[in-house]
Amino acid sequence: MMKKNIIPTLSKVLILALAFTLIYIPVVVILIMSFTKSYSLSTLGLESGGTLKWYGSLFGNNYGALDIAKKYVSNIASLKTAIVNTFAVTIISTIVSTILGTFFAIGIHSFSKKIRTSLMVLNNMPVIMPDIVTGFLLLLIFVLFESIFGFKRGFNTVLIAHIFFSIPYVVLSVLPRLNQIDENTYEAARDLGCSRFEAVFKAIIPSIMTGIVAGAMFAFTMSIDDFVISMFVSGQKFYNVSTWIDSSLRRGFIPKSVYAYNIIIFAIASIVVVLTRISSIRKNKGALV
Amino acid sequence: MNNLSATTKVGKIKKLKTTKVYVIPYLVWSFIFLIIPVFILIFMAFSTYDFSTGANVEFTLKNWKYVFGAESRTVFWPSIGKSLLISFLVTLLCLIIGYPTAFVMTKIKARYRALIMALLILPLWMNQVLRIVSWRTIFEILKMNRNELYIFNIIVAMTSMYLPFMIVPIFTVLEKIDPKVVEASYDLGSNKVNSFLRVTLPLSLGGIVSGIIMTFLPSLTQFEVSDAISYNNVVLLGNLIYTRFKGTGGFNVGSVFSLFTVLFTIIGFILLLRVDKEGETLI
Numbered sequence: 100m101m102k103k104n105i106i107p108t109l110s111k112v113l114i115l116a117l118a119f120t121l122i123y124i125p126v127v128v129i130l131i132m133s134f135t136k137s138y139s140l141s142t143l144g145l146e147s148g149g150t151l152k153w154y155g156s157l158f159g160n161n162y163g164a165l166d167i168a169k170k171y172v173s174n175i176a177s178l179k180t181a182i183v184n185t186f187a188v189t190i191i192s193t194i195v196s197t198i199l200g201t202f203f204a205i206g207i208h209s210f211s212k213k214i215r216t217s218l219m220v221l222n223n224m225p226v227i228m229p230d231i232v233t234g235f236l237l238l239l240i241f242v243l244f245e246s247i248f249g250f251k252r253g254f255n256t257v258l259i260a261h262i263f264f265s266i267p268y269v270v271l272s273v274l275p276r277l278n279q280i281d282e283n284t285y286e287a288a289r290d291l292g293c294s295r296f297e298a299v300f301k302a303i304i305p306s307i308m309t310g311i312v313a314g315a316m317f318a319f320t321m322s323i324d325d326f327v328i329s330m331f332v333s334g335q336k337f338y339n340v341s342t343w344i345d346s347s348l349r350r351g352f353i354p355k356s357v358y359a360y361n362i363i364i365f366a367i368a369s370i371v372v373v374l375t376r377i378s379s380i381r382k383n384k385g386a387l388v
Numbered sequence: 389m390n391n392l393s394a395t396t397k398v399g400k401i402k403k404l405k406t407t408k409v410y411v412i413p414y415l416v417w418s419f420i421f422l423i424i425p426v427f428i429l430i431f432m433a434f435s436t437y438d439f440s441t442g443a444n445v446e447f448t449l450k451n452w453k454y455v456f457g458a459e460s461r462t463v464f465w466p467s468i469g470k471s472l473l474i475s476f477l478v479t480l481l482c483l484i485i486g487y488p489t490a491f492v493m494t495k496i497k498a499r500y501r502a503l504i505m506a507l508l509i510l511p512l513w514m515n516q517v518l519r520i521v522s523w524r525t526i527f528e529i530l531k532m533n534r535n536e537l538y539i540f541n542i543i544v545a546m547t548s549m550y551l552p553f554m555i556v557p558i559f560t561v562l563e564k565i566d567p568k569v570v571e572a573s574y575d576l577g578s579n580k581v582n583s584f585l586r587v588t589l590p591l592s593l594g595g596i597v598s599g600i601i602m603t604f605l606p607s608l609t610q611f612e613v614s615d616a617i618s619y620n621n622v623v624l625l626g627n628l629i630y631t632r633f634k635g636t637g638g639f640n641v642g643s644v645f646s647l648f649t650v651l652f653t654i655i656g657f658i659l660l661l662r663v664d665k666e667g668e669t670l671i
Contacts (some may be wrong), residue, residue: 108438113494114485114488114489114492115489115492115493115504117485117489118485118486118489118551119507119508121485121547121548121551122508122511122548122551123511123522124522124526124548125518125519125520126511126519127525128523128526129514129518129519129520129524130520130521132525140521140525140528141528141529142528142529142531143525151426164521171510178477183599197413198418198544200413200414202410203410203413203414205407205410206407206408206409206410206411206412206414207411207414209407209408209410210408210411210504217413220657220661221415221418221422222655223660224422226659227601227602227605227653227656227657227660228605228606228650228653229605229606229611229649229653230606231609231611231626231629231630231649232609232646232649232650234430234599235429235629235633235642235643235646236421236422236425236426236646237421237425238423238633239425239428239429239432239613239639239643240420240421240424240428241441242439242639243428245439245440246665261574263417263421266414266417278428285407291485299407316460319514320509320512322511323513324513324514324515324516326515326516326517326612327611327612331633338461338516341515341516341517344515344517344521345517345612346516348517348521350614353521353594357515357518358518360517361514361518365510365513365514365515368510368513369510369513372506372509372510373503373506376503376505376506377503377504379410379637386502386569387562388471
């Protein structure tokens with residue numbers, strides 16, 4: 100069946116090349132621009148020469164090397180705050196949504212197929228709904244909270260929003276694993292003297308661990324890159340990296356330090372993902388996603 | 389014997405009771421953050437209520453008249469038309485490029501397949517706003533930032549953004565197809581094209597529908613791409629919602645616009661429910 104014809108092989112390579120070129124063009128542009136001296140965003144800046152100053156500006160307080168107006172320095176300070184905000188929101192929302200999502204999935208799993216399907220519709224709603232609608236709906240409830248309880252928009256509302264849109268991905272990752280485990284696992288644990296909670300923690304959770312880890316990775320990925328929903332619910336003063344870039348863009352100037360920041364994050368993610376892939380290939384458990 | 393089956397039955401009921409409880413906080417959570425807001429949205433669209441003043445709880449069709457009124461011919465319909473056109477073309481391009489890519493990926497050896505899959509998802513770690521801006525840089529370099537090319541540029545940038553969301557669900561479904569089924573069709577006298585059209589394609593329908601929904605709906609409501617790439621010159625449905633939310637007191641008209649996207653979402657949902665009840669192809 101596997102005839103080694105040149106034309107099919109060539110067309111296979113071409114289609115992969117086309118797809119990956121389209122997806123990777125922005126990545127390459129960001130990579131190049133993070134290393135070039137020019138401030139301009141309308142060229143790659145190749146003629147201006149290379150520099151590491153954008154990377155340097157992310158660490159320490161020595162902005163002398165940047166050799167520009169004070170406006171830029173205060174920009175970088177606010178970028179650092181935005182980075183801290185992003186990680187605070189992402190880490191907390193990943194932990195909370197992984198725990199909640201896992202329990203929801205266990206709950207959903209114990210229902211009959213009919214009820215399970217309607218629960219899954221509820222679960223999948225935020226996944227399918229465009230971000231702008233999710234953002235607008237959450238904004239409405241937060242504005243209502245604000246007018247009733249004086250609940251101000253900022254870190255809290257962004258965190259709740261991120262937990263909200265992350266949970267469905269955790270549920271979707273955990274459920275297939277639950278379908279795979281033996282239905283009697285829980286009962287066996289109960290027969291052997293486990294309490295209800297112990298049975299869940301000692302028998303069910305360990306056997307669905309790969310699903311939980313995949314769900315957590317999903318939640319982290321969705322949260323760290325979220326822009327639209329954060330934009331809607333963050334109020335006037337709270338910025339994460341995405342909304343910070345957006346407000347810089349609307350003011351007409353994006354400092355290139357943020358390019359450097361993104362390349363660092365991308366590099367870390369690449370290493371982590373490639374390592375987990377390789378180890379999962381070795382264990383022969385297949386891909387995580 | 390009877391006794392034994394009775395105990396297992398009791399055990400099963402117990403199991404269901406204990407773990408079913410975990411759904412309750414989930415239902416409360418969804419009720420607060422999903423169901424109530426939908427009702428607020430409908431309420432806002434049909435009233436002039438303003439959260440900041442708390443005044444004017446009055447039901448009216450004013451917002452709808454505003455949207456479909458005198459200005460609709462210059463604002464609302466052109467935006468909806470452009471949005472539908474752009475998201476249709478983006479989805480089509482993603483499908484034309486994405487399906488063969490997913491198909492080819494399933495033919496790669498398992499160990500490399502996992503790596504290629506990782507490479508596909510990795511760009512999502514690059515900030516999306518920055519990815520959009522870098523497309524603008526490219527169009528700037530290519531001297532393509534002209535009025536008549538803006539829509540083309542937007543389509544290219546969106547296709548690049550949403551392509552992974554088309555490839556992943558199709559790939560997931562294609563990978564699950566038992567190769568023996570395809571071989572069986574060969575044994576039964578099918579040629580390659582025929583067996584693809586009659587076996588592989590129908591079996592991958594769930595992935596295609598998921599992929600279409602995951603590209604069509606977000607591209608229909610995108611506002612950042614059109615803002616950045618066209619320097620605010622192209623106004624799409626997403627931009628209409630976004631500006632309403634930015635300006636104070638625009639929530640009512642914004643809610644009318646949002647209801648339109650909710651309508652498209654519901655259509656997507658119904659389509660998805662027909663092919664994939666538990667949403668397993670979504671990720």
